[in-house]
Amino acid sequence: MGIPHFLAIPYPVQGHVNPLMQLCHVLTKYGAKVTFLNTEFNHKRTTATCGGGGGGDNPNINYVTLPDGLEPEDDRSDREKQLLSIKRTMPPLLPKLIEDVNALHDDENKISCIVFTGNMGWALEVGNKFGIKGAFLWTASATSLACCSSIPNLIHHGIIHSSDGKPTKKQEIQISPTMPTINPSDLPWLTIGNTFFPHVIKLIETMKLAEWWLCNTAYDLEPGSFISQKFLPIGPLMEINDKSKSSFWQEDTxxxxxxxxxxxxxxxxxxxxxxxxxxxxxxxxxxxxxxxxxxxxxxxxxxxxxxxxxxxxxxxxxxxxxxxxxxxxxxxxxxxxxxxxxxxxxxxxxxxxxxxxxxxxxxxxxxxxxxxxxxxxxxxxxxxxxxxxxxxxxxxxxxxxxxxxxxxxxxxxxxxxxxxxxxMNNIVQGGQSSKNIQKFINWAN
Missing domain, CATH: 3.40.50.2000 (Glycogen Phosphorylase B;)
Known part of the structure; x- marks a missing residue:
């Protein structure tokens, strides 16, 4: 049996690229191979600021790119525009990229698992056609994941509106009996913009295709938030070295x-x-x-x-x-x-x-x-x-x-x-998060 080969696909913002890059460095410590997919625009940025592919010189991480569909001068801080362009441009190109990567490896070392972050769930639909397993890296807290994954339940019980996700009443919301109550105005999708709720709904649907929902957290931090068997805390993803970072801007040291x-x-x-x-x-x-x-x-x-x-x-x-x-x-x-x-x-x-x-x-x-x-x-x-x-x-x-x-x-x-x-006790050898990463790698193989 070969070693697992992960295809990592982050949504192209700093807060998604960095934790996924850190996870990939951790996976290679366990012997895994990684192909890291950046947009062409971000690959140029991170190469300019960090060198290599933006993640140092780890020999077990290979970098590949696809266009995001935008012109270099376009405003990528317009998240709605960026998101729609990515969903139009990248999915049709991904099958050939997978075939090209697999052509470089023997049968035992072809891509075995796709790990994606928010808004890139379409990649899992592509991967499923190749028989590739899928896992989702949630880059925020397990509590916010619990909130988002509970949307269908919240709608069913009349706690939020199905059209825009806004609360129907001004009262504290209890996602699970062991989680702190949540101020309804603090639901994570409400402060991003009125157009974002449909994207969250779509994200929840594609997340269901993933076997694991990996969280950059530790069980001790948010014990009441792990409301699904799919939740797997693997944090903190926290190596303090220059290899595991991927910065869009030049750091002033x-x-x-x-x-x-x-x-x-x-x-x-x-x-x-x-x-x-x-x-x-x-x-x-x-x-x-x-x-x-x-x-x-x-x-x-x-x-x-x-x-x-x-x-x-x-x-x-x-x-x-x-x-x-x-x-x-x-x-x-x-x-x-x-x-x-x-x-x-x-x-x-x-x-x-x-x-x-x-x-x-x-x-x-x-x-x-x-x-x-x-x-x-x-x-x-x-x-x-x-x-x-x-x-x-x-x-x-x-x-x-x-x-x-x-x-x-x-x-x-x-x-x-x-x-x-x-x-920090979670990531030492024998710590809970370390055990969970080993469990994940064994599954992906």
Whole structure:
């Protein structure tokens, strides 16, 4: 019997490409082969920033590409346009790609399993025609997966509308008896846009074709959320090395040298992930707050779609450093970091957990509000930043007050370190997530 050969197909956004790349590196440690499919556009980006295929020089990972159907100058931050173009362009081209890859291998080493992320479920329908097994990597929390997979049930019981997924009543929702109750406005599909719900419905349908729903989480983190036998926690996918990352932007590593010069647990780290947009007025409030706090800070302001860093404020203090993109896992694990002002995207949440860093929660959309609930109310390792009711901004006074409150709370820091130990125990040899990955590889073979 040969070794398993995985075809990895991420939805082409940073928050999907990275965890799938990390999973692939883990799979190769167990002897598996991987063919990683990027869009041509993203392959060029990651090759420019990371070299190779964007994931280092792992000899067991081979990179292939397909076009996404968009022109180079098209706006890929228009998710609806990108999604429709991918679904038009890539499915007809995938069968030939599978045949070409298989032609390079003997019968025992042909593609045996497709692993895909959200919105790429069409790949499984193609794979089924070749007799290829399928698994789905959910890149957010198991709680958000439980919410999405429960949509048919929620509709059946009249809890949400079938047309748009909006709640029928203003009351807390209980997905399962052992999960925390959910504010109806925090259902992950409601904060993305009115047109997104049909895509979630389609995703749930294609997910059913997959044998496993892999989650970058650990059972200890969200024990009540594993409501299906298909759920398989395999996290944290958290190697701190340059081989397992795939960055769309050039990382500014000078921030690591700058951090070396700061006192232990003194730096406020501020980063909002790869998709959240901070409006100029809000960025101004944040800058003024960092001046008021008068502590060293590291602020990530992502390049805009036009390639410019627009910071509409003048920082008065000399306390901080601003970069356009950071090596976040290394930053969070640096001893000088005091806290993490975060959008609470799942990848950032896991990275913060694994570093034992307290959070200030600043959620924008999708599952980030659910993650904030876990950080603040369940794990109790962070504090929420609240918007001003009149102008909808998080004001400088609020940021200053909550930073000081967080840094003065030794209980939160102690719980953060305890959570780090708890979660990292899952990926040591004999840990629950390690056992689950071995189980998955045995099945895929």
């Amino acid at each position: 000078t921030c690591l040298e700058w951090l070396d010069q700061q006192q232990p647990q003194s730096v406020i780290y501020v980063a909002f992930g790869s998709m959240a947009v901070v409006e100029p007025n809000q960025l101004n409030e944040l800058g003024l707050a960092l001046d008021l706090i008068n502590k060293p800070f590291l602020l990530v302001v992502r390049p805009s779609s036009k390639g410019k860093n627009v910071i509409p404020i003048e920082f008065h203090g000399l306390e901080g450093k601003i970069v356009s993109w950071s090596p976040q896992r290394k930053v969070l694990n640096h001893p000088s970091i005091a806290c993490f002002i975060s959008h609470c995207g799942w990848n950032s949440t896991m990275e913060g957990l694994c570093a034992g860093v307290p959070f200030l929660c600043w959620s924008f959309f999708a599952d980030q509000f659910l993650n904030k609930t876990y950080i603040c109310d369940v794990w109790r390792i962070g504090i929420e930043l609240e918007k001003d009711h009149e102008n909808g901004l998080i004001l400088k006074e609020e940021i200053k007050k909550k930073v000081e409150e967080l840094l003065g709370n030794e209980d939160i820091r102690a719980r953060s370190m305890k959570m780090k130990e708890l979660i």
